[in-house]
Every structure is written in C-alpha cells, then in structure tokens.
Amino acid sequence: MYDARISSLQAAVPALQVLTDPTDLAHYGVDWTRRWTPAPLAIALPADVAQVQAVMRWAHAQGVAVVPSGGRTGLSGGAVAANGELVLSLQRMNKVLGFDAVDRLLTVQAGAALETVHEAARTHGLQYPVDFAARGSCTIGGNIATNAGGIRVVRYGNTREWVAGVKLVTGTGELLDLNRGLVKNSSGYDLRHLAVASEGTLGVIVEATLRLAEPAPATRVMLLALPSFDVLMQVFQALRERLGLEAFEFFTDRALHHVVAHGAQPPFDTAYPFYVVAEFASEGEAGEVALLSAFEHCVEQGWVEDGVISHGDTQAAQLWRLREGITESLAPYVPYKNDVSVRVSAMPAFLAETQALLAAEYPQFDVVWFGHIGDGNLHINVLKPEAMANPDFVIECERVTKLLAATLERHGGSISAEHGIGLVKKPYLRSTRSDAEIAVMRGIKAALDPAGILNPGKLFDP
Ligand code: 2HG
Ligand code: ZN
Structure with missing residues (x-):
C-alpha cells in the first residue's frame, strides 16, 4: 500500500532515490540476525551529505523513525527495520x-x-x-x-x-x-x-x-591443539611474552566440526577439545627460531598437544579459515548468539563458571564457543535443534542468557563486547550498565535526537 509519507519525502528531497518495491523492503529491512520480519516504510539512498541532512530534517518534522543502514552484517538487530521505519542506506556514499x-x-x-x-x-x-x-x-x-x-x-x-x-x-x-x-x-x-x-x-x-598504521609486519600463523580450557590463558601469556602477538583466537572442537563440515580442510588427524589460531610478527631465521622455541615451551608445559606453523600465505589463509569460517558455517542453524567480555585477568574464573553453567542448562543443545580470547571476548553460539520452533528456542536461550548476564555482572563484564546491543541484547543492558549510566545515555540521546526518531527501540526502549 502506497503511503502518503513517501510522496511527502520525495517532495521534500526531490533528487533522493527512494525504493518501495517489496523485494527491496525485505532486503534492506534485515541484518544477519534474521529473527525479525522486515517491514520498513521505504528505503532512502542518499547520494551526498546534503541529502542525508534533508532526509533527517524531514523525518524530524514528520516524526518518522529512521534506521541508519550500512552493510547490514550486524548480529544484534541494530539495523533491523521491522516497524515501518525509513531505512537510510549509506550504500551510494561509499567513496x-x-x-x-x-x-x-x-x-x-x-x-x-x-x-x-x-x-x-x-x-x-x-x-x-x-x-x-x-x-x-x-x-x-x-x-x-x-x-x-x-x-x-x-x-x-x-x-x-x-x-x-x-x-x-x-x-x-x-x-x-x-x-x-x-x-x-x-x-x-x-x-x-x-x-x-x-x-x-x-x-x-x-x-x-x-x-592509518605502519604497514603490517611479515607474519606467521600458528594453529595449536589444547587439551583443556584451563591452559588457554597460560598459552596466551607465554606466547605474548615471547613473540610479537598480532592475533590470538580460540575455538572448540564443535566449532571445528562445523567449519570442516562446511568445506574447510581438517588440520589434524586426531580431534582435540580446544584450538588456538595465533598470528605473530616473524622475520627470517630469528623469527623461525623464536616461534619454534615458544611452541616447544608450550608443549613441554603440557599445554599443547599438537600444532602447525604456516609456511606461506596459502597455508596461513587455510589456518585462518578454520576460525573465520565459523560464523558462516553456523548460519544454517539459526544460532542464538552471545558476545560477552570480561577483563582478560577475569577470564579463567569466568570461563570455568560459564562452562559449568552452560553444561547444566544446555545439555540438549549444540553450544559452540569461539572468539577473541586475548581481548577477554567470547562468542557463544547456541544452535537451534532442527525439530524445535524458533520462538521456543529463543525463549529457552533467553532464560539462559539471563543467568549468563548475572555471571557477567559478578565478574564486572559486558553483555556485548563488539556486536552491539541492538534489539537482541536490549533486555540485558541493565545487567552490565547501571541505571545512572543508562539515564545519562538517555539524556545524550535527547540532546542529539529530541524527537526520538533515530533507530528507536534499539539499545533501550524510547
Ligand atoms: C567473529 O568473531 C564475529 O567471527 C562473529 O564477531 C561472531 O558469529 C559470531 O557469533
Ligand atoms: Zn568477533
């Protein structure tokens, strides 16, 4: 049904490209969460800053909600338009x-x-x-x-x-x-x-x-197989002390299972419970010696069961695929995602508690752990069993997220490390931000967006 607000927008900003085709509304109304049914009013594709300003002046005057939109790869529903909002896509402003x-x-x-x-x-x-x-x-x-x-x-x-x-x-x-x-x-x-x-x-x-930073140094990638969670932070500290750490990522056997089922090359003949992909600045002979000695140290300590060090870009890319391919390999299971963080020093205690919590609460689900462990950031994806309806699955996952949020609160952590709060984590914002902080956030929003039209309902309710 054609909405009079669209003709009003076109009259206010005549040069603006506006899409109203149902296929476009469905395409631009969602991000990677795929939990909400897209229902935008229309899609505005401004060509320049002046058009963005004109759209916002119009939206402010008309009281029309606007969802700013980029690549829509977000995992928290921050770019979802499910309530008749105008999607303002920056797609054409990409230079x-x-x-x-x-x-x-x-x-x-x-x-x-x-x-x-x-x-x-x-x-x-x-x-x-x-x-x-x-x-x-x-x-x-x-x-x-x-x-x-x-x-x-x-x-x-x-x-x-x-x-x-x-x-x-x-x-x-x-x-x-x-x-x-x-x-x-x-x-x-x-x-x-x-x-x-x-x-x-x-x-x-x-x-x-x-x-911009200095050009990236020459690097080598290492894949390590670990016997338990407990040694993870010890490996991190030992490698950070000995080598120039550029990345330190972790994933479980379940993550490896899915990424290999999705086409990645299995790294070892045997399965291990935990894996680390790490990248180090490493130049020539001296770099090679330092890498091997750090690796041997971890093996001698009993922290590492097996390992591979990349030789050349192709092998480095293959090792990275094991970590970077995880999200895509899980997508068919409509995972419920958690993206949490604690101080790196709090990680061992937090990991132990969270592992016990999830083992007790989710015995029936496939739970996949991975993430940026060197930053104290874990991604915990719960996969939907095929036979379970999505709304029931989400209710079950939200019950457990409440418990997880309480664990985070005890450890002084955050309910979103890097994905944002959006719609997905809105109910849990208060577990890791105080009421006083949220009141200040509301005040800031009111100063910059007095009509409350910018992405309403995301982060907190209007
Ligand atoms: C990653 O680290 C992304 O790969 C996505 O932040 C995490 O899919 C996820 O939960
Ligand atoms: Zn991440």
Whole structure:
C-alpha cells in the first residue's frame, strides 16, 4: 500500500532515490540476525551529505523513525527495520575521499566497505588494522556505530582507536564535524567518541577520517591443539611474552566440526577439545627460531598437544579459515548468539563458571564457543535443534542468557563486547550498565535526537 509519507519525502528531497518495491523492503529491512520480519516504510539512498541532512530534517518534522543502514552484517538487530521505519542506506556514499601522507589520515564516506579501506591504506604503503571476516560487506559507518572489534584488537585495539574524525548528521539534520583529524584536542567533550558504538541512535555517520598504521609486519600463523580450557590463558601469556602477538583466537572442537563440515580442510588427524589460531610478527631465521622455541615451551608445559606453523600465505589463509569460517558455517542453524567480555585477568574464573553453567542448562543443545580470547571476548553460539520452533528456542536461550548476564555482572563484564546491543541484547543492558549510566545515555540521546526518531527501540526502549 502506497503511503502518503513517501510522496511527502520525495517532495521534500526531490533528487533522493527512494525504493518501495517489496523485494527491496525485505532486503534492506534485515541484518544477519534474521529473527525479525522486515517491514520498513521505504528505503532512502542518499547520494551526498546534503541529502542525508534533508532526509533527517524531514523525518524530524514528520516524526518518522529512521534506521541508519550500512552493510547490514550486524548480529544484534541494530539495523533491523521491522516497524515501518525509513531505512537510510549509506550504500551510494561509499567513496574514498582523500589521503594525507603527513597526517597519515584516510577520509572515506561512511558507506565504504572495510575492505575498500584496507586496499586504500595498502595503496599508500600503510595499513588500517581493524579486521574481521565480514570485511567485504560491512561498512565503515557500521563499524564505527558498533565500535567493531575483530581479530586484531589484541594488538591494535577497537575501531574507536582509529577514528580521528567523524561527520555526524543528528536527529534534527544538523551536521557535526567532530575532531577533524586532530591528534590532540582538549577543548571540551569529545563528541566523536559518542558516535562510536552509538548504534545509529544519536546520528547518521556520513563520513570518517581514519588513522592509518605502519604497514603490517611479515607474519606467521600458528594453529595449536589444547587439551583443556584451563591452559588457554597460560598459552596466551607465554606466547605474548615471547613473540610479537598480532592475533590470538580460540575455538572448540564443535566449532571445528562445523567449519570442516562446511568445506574447510581438517588440520589434524586426531580431534582435540580446544584450538588456538595465533598470528605473530616473524622475520627470517630469528623469527623461525623464536616461534619454534615458544611452541616447544608450550608443549613441554603440557599445554599443547599438537600444532602447525604456516609456511606461506596459502597455508596461513587455510589456518585462518578454520576460525573465520565459523560464523558462516553456523548460519544454517539459526544460532542464538552471545558476545560477552570480561577483563582478560577475569577470564579463567569466568570461563570455568560459564562452562559449568552452560553444561547444566544446555545439555540438549549444540553450544559452540569461539572468539577473541586475548581481548577477554567470547562468542557463544547456541544452535537451534532442527525439530524445535524458533520462538521456543529463543525463549529457552533467553532464560539462559539471563543467568549468563548475572555471571557477567559478578565478574564486572559486558553483555556485548563488539556486536552491539541492538534489539537482541536490549533486555540485558541493565545487567552490565547501571541505571545512572543508562539515564545519562538517555539524556545524550535527547540532546542529539529530541524527537526520538533515530533507530528507536534499539539499545533501550524510547
Ligand atoms: C567473529 O568473531 C564475529 O567471527 C562473529 O564477531 C561472531 O558469529 C559470531 O557469533
Ligand atoms: Zn568477533
């Protein structure tokens, strides 16, 4: 049914591309969560910042809810439009705008894919070090809006560390040019950092100025088979002390089972309960000696049962596939996802408690553990049994998530490490953020989005 608000939008912003075809509404109305039925009002595809501002001015005046939208690879429902919202997709604003060699800053439109940023950085002999499996489809705007983490946080930090400037269009259509690439800026509140992890609730990120790092060093990838959870953090510490750690990731035998069933090469003839994929800066003969000696140390301690060290890019990519292919291999099981974090020092106690909790509560489910253990970040995916209806499965998983949230609260952790709160984790926000903190967040939202039209219902209820 044609909605009068669409003609009103087209009259207000005549050059704006607007899609209303049911196939487009279904396509742009969801992210990777696939739990909600898409039902957007329409899809707006602005070509420039002025059009984004005009759309937001119109939405503010009309009281129309807007869902800012990037690559829609999110796992928390932050980009879902299931309630007649206008999806504002940054898809057409995907260009690299400029590079400054002195500042080592790359400026891009928010719709640029992470991979585009990687390539642009390489062209200038530098690197943009935030990296994860969705690099080809996710966009920089979405990365900033969720403070995306990924596989190199242990070495380089989250997206937040690399954002030197953000242009943000607020809920009234105002354009804020935040920090403008400055290294030092003590002139009051750093509003740029409010845009980071705001999940589209404070403004539409339209442009970003990103810091670039020294080019990536030559690296080697190591796959280790571990006998138990208990030794995981010991291996982490030993390798971090001895080698230049670039990544340290972990997964269980269940994760390996699914990724191999999905086409990856099995790494060993025997199955082991736990695995680590780690990457190290390593140059020449000295690098090789250091790698082998660190590996032998772990074997001598009884922490490691078996291992492979990559020789060449092809083997390194094969080893990484075992970790990076997990999400895709689990997708057919409509997994219920948890993305939690504690301080790295709290990890051993948290792991032991969580393992006991899940073994007691989920004996009937296939539970897959993996994640960025070097950052204190675990992904726990519960797979839906084929015979179980999705709503029943979600109710069961949410009951256990409540218990998990209580464990996190005791350990001072977070219910979302890197995926965001969105719709999926909204009921649990209060387990790891205080009422006083949430009240401040609401105040900030009211200042930037007085009509409450930006991604309403995400993060917290209006
Ligand atoms: C990863 O680390 C992503 O691979 C996805 O954050 C995690 O699928 C997940 O739960
Ligand atoms: Zn992750």
